[in-house]
Amino acid sequence: MIWRCRDRVFDLSERTLVMGIVNVTPDSFSDGGRYFEPGAAIARCRELFAAGAELIDVGAESTRPGSEPVPATEQRRRLAPVLDALAGEPISVDTASAEVAADALARGACAINDVTALGDPAMAGVVARAGAGLVLMHMQGTPRTMQARPEYGDVVAEVAAFLADRLAAARAAGIAAECVALDPGIGFGKKVEHSVRLLAGTAALASLGRPLLVGASRKSFLGALTGESDPSRRHEASLAAAAIAAFEGARILRVHDVAATVPVVRIADAARAARGAVGTPRGLC
């Protein structure tokens, strides 16, 4: 299982990649404002690389529930100094705008994380021309309205069908399958029970043939389960979710706390690899 992002090829057959998060925003749900100033964002990226991030997802638009879109020109203005300072490093850009994606790729980004899964009709062409990596994520509704009334019959089956459809659309638009990663979009138009089922359904979603990215870090379903209302205090809960996702076959984890997540995924990777060698103890079957 490889994930190609321009000239970078991540071999994910045996290990889980830790993708760090840096939001160059004033209003992100857990780190809003901390890295809005370019110098702070650049320093944070360097810190996360040093902590073991293999890729950093830089965003200039919050997608928290209730958020409004940020114009492409403003996203580009926020991103440009950060991308220019980190040219040559493995950076993905979290944007649903083809205009922002094109500018980011011109400044050296290697992947685009599109939470609308090619909602902008120009996005596929931009990504295909660059041979960039692409994350296709599931969301029910839009960030402004998505948590109003999410409804599913079988959430894992519906998300899997959506991701398979978007993968086919990406391929039809000229994007190589090996450039695509898939993401169930935990918290994006999902009640707590939906996010828990998607986490529990990681193995089913990981069988779609492309690396599965899971982004559970600090999200509100963890707060609902633990009673912790402050996202920055959902550290242990985020690590538990990371361990489950990696053990069950996710290949990319999008996280705020890189240093703590790296050893967690190494243990999960080892346990997952050993699972095939575990037999049934005599007398117990």
Ligand code: HH2
């Ligand atoms: N979650 C967030 C943003 N982008 N992209 C993918 N592929 N998967 C996710 O789960 C995901 C995402 C929300 O987290 P964060 O970036 O910390 O917050 P905000 O959107 O408020 O900036």
